[in-house]
Amino acid sequence: MIPASFDYVRASTADEAVQRLSEAGEDAKLLAGGHSLLPLMRLRMATPSLLVDIGGMRDLSYVKDGGDSLAIGALTRHGELARNELARREAPLLAHVAGQVGDPQVRHRGTIGGSIAHGDPASDLPAACLALGASFVTASPRGEQTRSADEFFTGFLETALAPDEMLVEIRVPKSAGATWSFQKFNRRAQDWAIVGVALARNGSTRIGLVNMGATPLRATAAEDALAGGASPAEASSRAGDGLAPPSDLSASAEYRRHLARVLVRRALEEAVAG
Template structure:
């Protein structure tokens, strides 16, 4: 629990962060709330030589109505997402999922951008973003680009946000009347999910994404396809683990997780349809 030595750079704007990334290259890591990066550093599983602290950039903490979607600044704390009235009315699942992250002290420090950029398959918010069909804005030396959530998670703790870019905004489509459910199965209240399911059902369209069922946050494509083809909940849920490669750890082996995914997808689809 003692991190290796590193240099610390504090920046006050996204532009300064991009410049610092350009200067320090791959050896640098961005730190927002620090709740994903610092534990890795304390275990010495990550030893960046430079930590660029973006946590104090003032203008990246916001939740704005942007017409057909809600735009959320990357440094918005989980607690703000959890309690925001616009989100609660327009994208209630996201507010709910934010309330399921860690414990209150984590939610007061951790940020939505940090959680999503970390790309942890066991995290709650990436799966919610996938199910909602959201996107993110990545700012780099050449300006901004929008990355759909479906293209964002590329490998274990890896995303399509390049090493010289910074995730600055999260966009989630408004879905005020949609049915939704977030099923988080964990062993203690503050734990990551052993398996989780985010499901949205809106005018016949379905978004279903899974937590901790593979190396990345992942869309349950087989489930979505089956629902699109008219399958009932039971039949669709039976496909929950198709194409998945769940981890093997003390919380369960892959077979157990595959079963759990089926149970939880069924529960999620049932609740989302209710």
């Protein structure tokens, strides 16, 4: 790895981290697990002037019972979340999805906060957060703020986070009684999904889609159809409606829309059966 040169500091608290970001301006980046940022730096597609390393803040790695919701520290690693008993019981979709990210090395280093803050439409966890109606707690020099997942992802690799704002906690409504399904379609187990579907059914049905547009997003047309009484087959046929998925080496937009329909139908079938 031969990145461009950069400065590096370690921060031991969230307040210290956002203070550093605030001083450094837009060219500073937080470094947590590094599994999104470092590959970009290796290719010099990202050239931050300052890395603020928050990886040492172990007090931000936790899964706590917050009454109606689970509170998950932003620095909780995917592997920790996948194995956590409380998460597996109260947010089984999220714990399952965390266990499907990348490969064991990625899950050993990558953090849920890093995955969400990166805002990659190809990542699994943001779609799961959308399906579960999660909300995100952030810190900044202006104080703490909470936003819903639905208002968080604003553009390709862009989020509502200000340059000096840090994600500190993910809150997920408890969903022990819900049925769910996660359908990840890829060619190699370690890869990002070509298309993924995270579906939670708890009275209403919420469907998060992976890699079906510029941001992590919901299959609203299919959700609306279900709410209107459509069958799984009818609803899933609308899974790609209104979306502009990317065309790349893995798949054309047309094929992604087809996959979304197939995978949403399979997810619905599994969730209904479950």
